[in-house]
Amino acid sequence: MDALITVLPGDGIGPEVAAAGQQVLTAIAEKYGHKFSYSEQLIGGAAIDAIGNPLPPDTVASCRESNAVLLGAVGGPKWSDPNATVRPEQGLLAIRAELGVFANLRPVQILPQLAGASPIKSERLRNVDMIVVRELTGGIYFGAKTRDATSASDLCVYERHEIERIVRVAANLARNRSGKLCSVDKANVLETSRLWRDVTSKLIATEFSDLNVEHMLVDAAAMHLINRPSDFDVVVTENMFGDILTDEASMLAGSLGMLPSASIGESECGLYEPIHGSAPDIAGQGIANPCGTIASAALLLRYSLHLNEEADAVEAAIRQVIADGKRTADIAVDGDQVLSTQAMTQAIVAQLEQR
Numbered sequence: 001m002d003a004l005i006t007v008l009p010g011d012g013i014g015p016e017v018a019a020a021g022q023q024v025l026t027a028i029a030e031k032y033g034h035k036f037s038y039s040e041q042l043i044g045g046a047a048i049d050a051i052g053n054p055l056p057p058d059t060v061a062s063c064r065e066s067n068a069v070l071l072g073a074v075g076g077p078k079w080s081d082p083n084a085t086v087r088p089e090q091g092l093l094a095i096r097a098e099l100g101v102f103a104n105l106r107p108v109q110i111l112p113q114l115a116g117a118s119p120i121k122s123e124r125l126r127n128v129d130m131i132v133v134r135e136l137t138g139g140i141y142f143g144a145k146t147r148d149a150t151s152a153s154d155l156c157v158y159e160r161h162e163i164e165r166i167v168r169v170a171a172n173l174a175r176n177r178s179g180k181l182c183s184v185d186k187a188n189v190l191e192t193s194r195l196w197r198d199v200t201s202k203l204i205a206t207e208f209s210d211l212n213v214e215h216m217l218v219d220a221a222a223m224h225l226i227n228r229p230s231d232f233d234v235v236v237t238e239n240m241f242g243d244i245l246t247d248e249a250s251m252l253a254g255s256l257g258m259l260p261s262a263s264i265g266e267s268e269c270g271l272y273e274p275i276h277g278s279a280p281d282i283a284g285q286g287i288a289n290p291c292g293t294i295a296s297a298a299l300l301l302r303y304s305l306h307l308n309e310e311a312d313a314v315e316a317a318i319r320q321v322i323a324d325g326k327r328t329a330d331i332a333v334d335g336d337q338v339l340s341t342q343a344m345t346q347a348i349v350a351q352l353e354q355r
């Protein structure tokens with residue numbers, strides 16, 4: 001098939017991991033006879049430096065014309081002055097809103113060979129396989145903000161329809177998995193969470209009464225995720241809770257660098273990015289773990305291009321390379337040979353070519 005993919009490298013390690021994802025997509029195109037074209041565009045701090053806007057109109061136009069978007073990460077200390085009027089992260093939030101990708105799917109799977117890289121006891125990691133469905137275009141990240149010298153506020157708003165559509169995505173996923181859904185909120189304190197719980201309960205009762213649904217408060221969820229992670233299957237939650245809980249959940253997998261995400265909505269054009277940020281502490285050293293981005297490229301193949309065999313091949317190649325003992329620094333334990341971002345990517349490409 002022919003596909004146009006917009007690549008948004010962004011900042012810090014963003015360009016390093018986005019290049020890895022693109023390299024794997026190119027290897028897939030060659031192997032399976034597809035024609036993928038790429039349009040590389042500015043976002044985040046790089047776009048602020050170039051034109052003073054974290055989401056240039058050309059970037060939006062390119063994304064809109066594309067079949068899918070692959071993003072690295074944005075942000076960094078250069079643009080993090082609390083008094084800055086324009087910030088890289090605004091570009092990321094804006095492209096999510098522009099594309100209407102309200103559902104951020106964050107699968108958390110554990111490769112058994114990486115159990116030693118996790119700070120959690122290995123026996124607790126057995127049978128962990130969950131997917132967090134994070135609402136992505138509403139809530140406190142998008143609410144009105146104010147600040148003066150002595151006070152500041154961030155408004156958290158959720159509309160009934162925003163809750164219904166994200167819970168519907170999660171419930172449909174749960175139906176095709178174990179039938180278990182956990183909705184995470186803070187309904188003991190927040191009105192938005194009380195609406196969330198009410199809307200969720202009614203939707204489940206009317207459309208998904210076959211599912212086994214549990215409501216959990218976010219503070220307890222943060223604890224249970226570590227204590228009994230294998231009890232979770234599909235988790236649905238609002239924007240900020242999903243952001244925080246998935247960074248926590250990445251420690252089950254051994255590293256923040258391992259987890260991918262797919263952001264989807266009404267249009268076919270999804271946005272695919274690792275769950276991590278721009279990692280300024282390791283940027284430019286060639287040591288970032290590309291697996292989360294490469295696994296995001298697999299999700300791009302599956303959800304936006306409907307190339308399931310190709311997506312499975314990428315995921316299998318990642319698993320095989322890890323099984324062969326290849327590690328980037330973040331997932332290496334004593335005695336492991338440590339590969340650079342580029343060498344790890346090359347190993348995954350070589351694995352794909354052999355299959």
Ligand SMILES: NC(=O)C1=CN([C@@H]2O[C@H](COP(=O)(O)OP(=O)(O)OC[C@H]3O[C@@H](n4cnc5c(N)ncnc54)[C@H](O)[C@@H]3O)[C@@H](O)[C@H]2O)C=CC1
Binds near residue numbers: 092
């Ligand atoms: N989607 C995005 O573009 C996101 C951007 N950010 C931005 O990134 C910047 C840095 O934020 P941090 O809080 O430091 O979070 P971060 O996710 O960039 O890094 C947290 C820690 O994880 C490590 N890490 C992250 N990705 C890794 C990888 N692929 N391989 C190996 N190690 C990895 C980093 O080295 C760091 O020690 C901030 O400006 C923040 O706003 C943060 C999260 C998401």
Ligand SMILES: CC(C)CC(=O)C(=O)O
Binds near residue numbers: 089276
């Ligand atoms: C940088 C933020 C806008 C969001 C974030 O941390 C994320 O989406 O993981």
Ligand SMILES: [Mg+2]
Binds near residue numbers: 243275
């Ligand atoms: Mg985050």
